[in-house]
Amino acid sequence: MPNDNPLDKVLRLKRANPQRPFDSHAGRLPPGQYLTDKFPVLHYGSVPRFDPKTWDFKIWGLVDNPIRLTWDEFLKLPTKREVVDIHCVTRWSKLDTAWEGVPWSWVMETARPKPEAHYIMAHCEFDFTADVPLDELLNDENVLLAYKYGDKPLEPDHGYPLRLLVPHLYFWKSAKWLRGIEFMEKDRPGFWEGYGYHSRGDPWTEERFS
């Protein structure tokens, strides 16, 4: 009767979902955060409308190969699915969120940033911006240009059609309604960073403000 043995049950769950540790919550909540099962919506301003005829995605700045793609072209790029925890600076965290999109490695291989590029600026609809140190994007294998959440297209409130996903940093770096990436030598504050939020934003060391 293996079904009655709790250890068998744990092992079966683990086999079904190998990324999930035995104690699925242990050590996953950064200091000062609480868990939520909801998916709060947080942004400044209104939700933009998506027009696939005029939408484009650009990569520019300190790169060897600047890029401009239409939505149809973007959808043909290689994708990856990641299950990650997310942490908002307003103190909610959500575990095991599933995203799909174009991996950051595609950006690096295709745009080929110059050696002097050390920061990126994510550029979004309505001139929202977020700056991220390039090393943070290279050291997190889960970074995506994400267009699916929970195996469905992003909801408009959550960034449809495209957002940046940098799950190991506070969630404001995961800029919604993404339209481009600029590679820069020096750091420049993005939208929230201009109001005093941290230029890196590591939730584990509570880099909330600079």
Ligand SMILES: Nc1nc2c(c(=O)[nH]1)N[C@H]1C(S)=C(S)[C@@H](COP(=O)(O)O)O[C@H]1N2
């Ligand atoms: N374009 C844009 N992206 C944004 C923001 C914003 O104001 N504009 N807010 C950020 C903040 S502060 C957070 S916490 C997350 C929230 O994402 P969600 O609404 O999908 O939970 O989006 C981030 N991305």
Ligand SMILES: [Mo]
């Ligand atoms: Mo936020």
